[in-house]
Amino acid sequence: MCEHAHDHDHHHHYPAGEQAAGGPVILDIGDDRGALIVYLDRGRIGTELHLRRPGEVATTHTGVWERRVGAHRPVAAVFPSLAAGTYTIVGDRGDQWATVDVGGGAVTETALAG
Numbered sequence: 001m002c003e004h005a006h007d008h009d010h011h012h013h014y015p016a017g018e019q020a021a022g023g024p025v026i027l028d029i030g031d032d033r034g035a036l037i038v039y040l041d042r043g044r045i046g047t048e049l050h051l052r053r054p055g056e057v058a059t060t061h062t063g064v065w066e067r068r069v070g071a072h073r074p075v076a077a078v079f080p081s082l083a084a085g086t087y088t089i090v091g092d093r094g095d096q097w098a099t100v101d102v103g104g105g106a107v108t109e110t111a112l113a114g
Contacts (some may be wrong), residue, residue, distance in 0.1 A: 028081035049077035
């Protein structure tokens with residue numbers, strides 16, 4: 001996960017047929033830290049998903065990958081450790097997709113189409 005202001009192009013698309021780098025994730029939650037899992041369409045594999053706190057310019061982003069959960073293969077962006085609070089999910093072009101509340105000591109899950 002990386003934090004920085006986004007005033008430049010920053011795309012990480014992976015060529016078809018290349019293995020996506022969506023390995024196991026370790027969550028760091030507790031007290032005032034929570035995690036967020038955002039489920040997306042398969043077409044988003046290899047891209048990034050961004051979060052922004054209200055009133056802030058900088059975003060936090062992570063990759064969108066196919067995950068292995070038993071026999072299931074969901075496509076998800078996992079933010080393994082976030083300060084509890086409200087976040088805006090931001091699309092590739094800076095458009096606001098949704099708002100989500102992350103609780104301390106909890107894993108918040110949401111699904112987005114697009």
